[in-house]
Each structure stands twice: as structure tokens, then as C-alpha cells.
Amino acid sequence: MIYQGKQKIWSDYQKEIPDDHWYYVRSCIRQNFFPGSERMFLEICKDVLGKDFYENEHHTTCGGIAYHCDTIPQETAMTIVARQFALMTEAGYENYVASCITSFGNYTEILETWNEFPELETRIREMLWKACRKEFNKPKYLAHSSDLIYKYRNEIAEKAAFRLVNKKTGEPLRVVEHIGCHYAKMFPSKGVGGAEYPYVLAGMIDAWGGEVIDYPERRHCCGYGFRQYHVKANRGYSLSNTHKKFESMEPYKPDMIITNCPGCPYFLDRWQYVIAEMEGKTYGQNGFGIPVFTYEEVAGLVLGYDPWDLGLQLHQVAVEPLLDKIGIEYSPEDKYKGLNKKDIMRPELPAGIKCF
């Protein structure tokens, strides 16, 4: 591996990311999968770093899943997005940041399509007006929320309580970064670092003390893929994709995985349980799996937040061995206690993969 070669590519794919004043839109599914992540993003940006981030309860899905599953036509997806932009315009913002990778890809695709076919944009404006009497400005800047954490990575590092380092040995943790397919594969110039060697998560890992692992199936889909998982008959294919990735990363002995997509952390996490049940195989040490995190969760851990406030008890793969390795303190008794110490009940533990 020639690190300087990657640095050259990274320098070619730097995007302009304004420092402040963003209109934030959530993902449809992230709050169910990893409920602490979006809340932590806003808390870091607004409370820790003092930035202006605004969200509006009236925003909806971007229509991305339906669009990619061919259940709605492109014009419908565009009109939904036009309404989101109208909400941003009404709120007085010009910078638009999406929590979801597919939304980010969807917005990027739509804006590029409108650039190429202005008559289509005109038609969508007419459709939006007819549907809900709204008008919109296109965002001046469009970002994915991982772009923002990348932008703030050094500020987060300055405030960090922990680094991605093995407390006992002092060695950097070995971190797999997994980028959502819709981040830059469609429009390489819109992603930090491009499509082939993205830097958006690698930059965070570098800044927070970890070591990035580049393994053969790094670019491969996590296995979610709407037409793989959402079509029931294709779920075996979804699992085989994930299995392929873990088999490929196994020799590198990763300590953890960081992702920036709604589906990726879910499937990389949950399918480890399924693989353990089906094959009797685990990829972490001593019968554990490899813990999978969203970048907001990792930022929260680095900043010293309580792991259970970050929602890490909802992970399938146990995170405790990694917390111990970094030296993050936690209360095992509080793992399954919710807000105001309310008991949220303990799940049944699987047989094939070690969990707490």
C-alpha cells in the first residue's frame, strides 16, 4: 500500500463544507436502528461545538427507498425533495445536510439532473405549487452529516476524553471504515476523498488516533441493498454479501467498524449474529463479534459520553470488550435502563455469539 498515493487522491477530492448554519434532515430508519446517533449529532454540533443546526418536524422521507425500489416514479421523488427544499427556504437556510446516505445520494442526483435538464426542474416547481403551494430555493451547499463530523474532526479531537487507542499497549485500534454506497459511488466528486478511496471516515479515524484497515472487499456493499434485503426472496443474497466482507476483513483482526449509512451498521451488526447461528463463526476475539458503530456514536465515545446514553445497548454485537480496550468506563447494571433509569428489559442472549 502506498499511503502517499491515497493522499494524492484525497487532495483531489476535497469538497467545500461551510462551517456553520445548516438545515438538518433526519433519516427514515436510523432512529429505529441506532436511536442515539442523530440526537448525538445535533448535540455535538449545537451544544459541544456551538454551531447553528436547525431541524423541522414537518420534513418527511426523501422518497429514496421507494425510488430505488421502483415503487414511485422519479417525478414523485423529485417533488418530495422539492418540498424538503421549500421547508429549508422557509426556515431561512441555504446549507442542507442529510443524515441518510441514500437521501444524500438522492438529493445529489436530483440537483445534478435539474442542472442537466432545467425544464424538469421547472415542471417539478409547478407540481410542488399545485400540490402544496410551496416554492423553494436549491441549497447552496449540500452535505451528508458525516461530512460535517469530518469537518469538525479536529475540534472533536481537541475536546476528546478518549482516543481510538488500546489503553494497555498504546497501539492504535485497527478500524474498518465502511462507506455507504450512495455516498460517492454515483457522484465521486461529491464525497470527501472520492468514490474509490473515500476519506470521510478515514479522516475521523486518523484524527482520533486509530489505524485504518484497507482490506480487499472494502468497497463491497454491506449487504443491505434495497433490492437485496427488502425483497424477501433475496435476503440470502444480502447475508452472503455481509459474509463476504467479514471473511475478507478477518485476517486484519479489526477492533471495530465505523460506518456512515443507515443500513450498513445495522446489517453488519445483526448479520454477525445470523452468521454465528448458521456457521458457528464469530469474527471478533474470544467468541465476540466485531462491534459496528455509526460515526456519531464513535464521536460520542471519543468525547466521553456514557455508552448507554449513546444507545450502544441496542447493538447486537457486544461493545464492552472494545470499551474496555479503550478504557471507557461504563456501568454493566445500567445497560438496559432507559430514561430516568426505567427498566427497558434484557433481551434473550444468543448462543452462537458472546453478548452481555
Add this chain to the structure above:
Amino acid sequence: MKEIVVIIGGGIAGLEAASQLLKLGYSPIIIEKEDHLGGKVANWHKLFPDMTPAKDIVDELIASSKDSNIFLNTEISFINRLQDSYNIKLSNGISIMTKYILCTTGFRLFEAEKKEEYGYGIYNQVITNGDLEHWFNTGKDERIENSSMQAIGFVHCVGSRDEKARNSQCSKVCCITAIKQAIELKEKFPDAQIYCFYMDLRLFGKKFEDFYIKAQKDYGIHFIRGRVSEVSENIEGKVIVKAEDTLAGKPIKVTLDLLVLMSGMVCNPDTHKMAGMMALQVDSDGFLKSHDNVFHITSSTKKGIFYAGACTGPKTVPETLAEARSAVLDIHSQIISGQ
């Protein structure tokens, strides 16, 4: 007084033209920016399809053009067009007045790192056709020396016939060069499995098809019709190539000790600089635009300015030499007709 003809570029086209001009009694002046003559061919090892040593060809051309005025390590500072001639100022301070300029500025290899998915400049065991020729000539390349060389791959059409790379033209010589290089490697590493990934094979030249058949029958080289989708590196530092075998209709994945990217021929950027000085037309493929592509390939649209070799598009060595002779004949005709 002997007519002066300025030849810009001391590659094989420039040398052959100088040699022919000398025979006709003219005074050729060769301007070469590098410190040696022979251009890209001087860096090549053997030439297809007869495995002729490239050095023999270059040495012969240098010997036959040695009576020319030759400026090495010299660039064109500027060119002024006068009423019926050109004033050329060189980087060494010398000015030359001439009525006839022959552009033989050649090509450069496509920068393979632009095809990011192939990993040149990222993965150690990915090299280019140019790197491989350098190793054939010098025997020095740690990437090859430190490898077991049991499996080797070639990717055809790297940066040519590629809209994304903004080079839609066929580079013409890469198919046959890949076959030549695969045979040379097989001779050095007889136990190696060698795979060529191609879109289609364009083997138009004399004996090219025979060479291709020989590569399969006598050397056991595997030809796989399909584009490589991505290249990665495993924990042992070997290269993993994913491609589609479009004849078998299956995706394939192979682990290789070395991957050679067949970088295509693209126009030399210095040619564009020179074209700007003389207001020469550049074609849609980035190469210099000939007066027309049938009768007057060696003529520009400017009086007294001629072309030969790969400055107008990808060409083989024999084509380049033939074009150099043709350009000299055009210049000679123009001189004797007093135009």
C-alpha cells in the same frame, strides 16, 4: 544554400525524417527537450511482432541522422510567424529562421493513476506497460524482484476507448503490446499463469493475428473478454482483480502477483503548447489535426508546417517511420515547386 527544416521532437519520426532530409540534401535541425534521442521507443525493450530489439532500431536511426544539427535538452521558447517563414526561439537562446517545420512531438502514456479503480500508485504490485518495459531493459524493479510471479494480469485499454477518461480513441498498439509483453514475461517466468483482460482484440497489423495465436498455443496465455471492475490488495500484498468474463457470462476474481495496466497513447501536452504558438488546430481526440485524414495526413492547415508520427494519433513504429518519409516527400515537393 541548403534549405533548413526544423524538426520538433527527436523520437523515431524526427530521426527518420532527418535521415531522409539529409539524403535529399537539406539541413535538418532536430530540437529535443530530453537529454537523449529516440523518444518513447528508446525506453522500449523489444518491438512486436518480430521481437526486434528497440535499441537496434533507435541506434540505426541515430546513426543515419547524425549529420543533422541536434539540440538536446532544448525547448521551444516561442515561434513567430513572419510573412513566408518562421522565427523559432529556443530555450538555449538560439534563434532559427525557417520556412519549414516538421512536428514530430509524439505522444505520452495515459496517466494510469487517473483510473483510480485500478490502484496504480496505491497498490505496490500494480504497474504500467511503461514500467514493465523499463524492467525488461534494466532488470531493476523491486515490485517484480520481490514477488513470486506465479500469476500476472494485463488490463487492456487503460485510458483509451474510455469516455470517462475523456479519451474515446483506440490507442491501436496496446492489444499487440500486451501480447508481446505477456510473451516476454512468460519467457522469463515459464510457470506463471498470465491473464489478459480485454474489451475486444484489435489485431490489424501484419503478423499480429499470428502473434496472438502463438501467445495462446505456445505460451498458454489466457485471454478473458471483460472489463476489470476493481482492484484491491490482500494482506499478503497480492493484487485481487475483479472482472466479468463476458464470454462465460460470469464474474471472476483472481489473485495476482503483478498487474500490468496497458496505458493508452494520448497527446503529448507539449504538443498543445506548441500548437498554441503556431495557432495549429487540435482535433477532438486531443491530437494535432491534419489537413485531412485521407490525402494530407502529414500536412497541417498552416503553410510550411507538417506532421509525422504520433502527434496526430496513435501509431505503430512502421506507420510512424512511413509517415516520416511521407512528410519529407511533401516538404521536398513544396521546396522544389518554390511554394
